[in-house]
Amino acid sequence: MHATFPSLPGIAWPVTKRPITATRVEAHASGREVRSPLYPAALYEFTLPVEGLTPDGSFPGLGTASLQALLSLYIQCRGTWGTFLFTDPTDGVATNQALAAGDGTTTAFPFARTLGGLTETVGWVTAVSRVTVAGVTQAGGWSLTAPNLLTFATAPAVGAVIAADFTYAFPCRFMDDGVDFEHLMQGLWAVKSLRFRSIAP
Structure with missing residues (x-):
């Protein structure tokens, strides 16, 4: 910790x-x-x-x-x-950030943030307020695995875009x-x- x-x-x-x-x-x-x-x-x-x-x-x-x-x-x-x-007060919040597309087998996805034309993995996610799969808010079935993984109980469907609202910090x-x-x-x-x-x- x-x-x-x-x-x-x-x-x-x-x-x-x-x-x-x-x-x-x-x-x-x-x-x-x-x-x-x-x-x-x-x-x-x-x-x-x-x-x-x-x-x-x-x-x-x-x-x-x-x-x-x-x-x-x-x-x-x-x-x-x-x-x-x-x-960082200027770089610590992501809203509706696309993380990946499901492939039907993968259950863990790293959190990332987009900076201009670059998307890079964030160091440490501090809180997650919303997760969507194919545009549908997920009330459950997911968890935050420290430091920066979104883990699903069931793998999202092939092609389903996974997105999230979250805050993050720099280790x-x-x-x-x-x-x-x-x-x-x-x-x-x-x-x-x-x-x-x-x-x-």
Whole structure:
């Protein structure tokens, strides 16, 4: 079970989200290259400036114990070692997302989300509110298998499109084994740069 990244009202701008990939490139004497992708899908690096954290609610807009929430997550993860779930407020909800078409035998389908012209598997599904098969809402007969599989008790029919409404998060780890928590004034702390990256689930 992953820890969850806390809600931090003091997160400031700019927030960066950087897709990262890895490719093995081998050059030949002819000048041609052979390129092999090493990751099956992109991973993401996040950088958040947190301008306001409070230990005691001195600044009501920052929560009641936001300093403790972030500090305890970082210590619990032991820096780069442990993992947590981060919900990106701009990339965490899918509505009527087509997942696959049934073949009459397959019962488990990975959750995915469409981003422009790309459809990729999501890292960790946090909740499923609706599942349809061939456009018909399924009241039961399915379950969420962590981290990201939709499992049916009976295989959907051949050609039946499977879709779902769901929320998802990114399994992540911190990128640094040390983070500076700055005490700016009584009751107010900050972290200039909090860096973490997604990992394969």
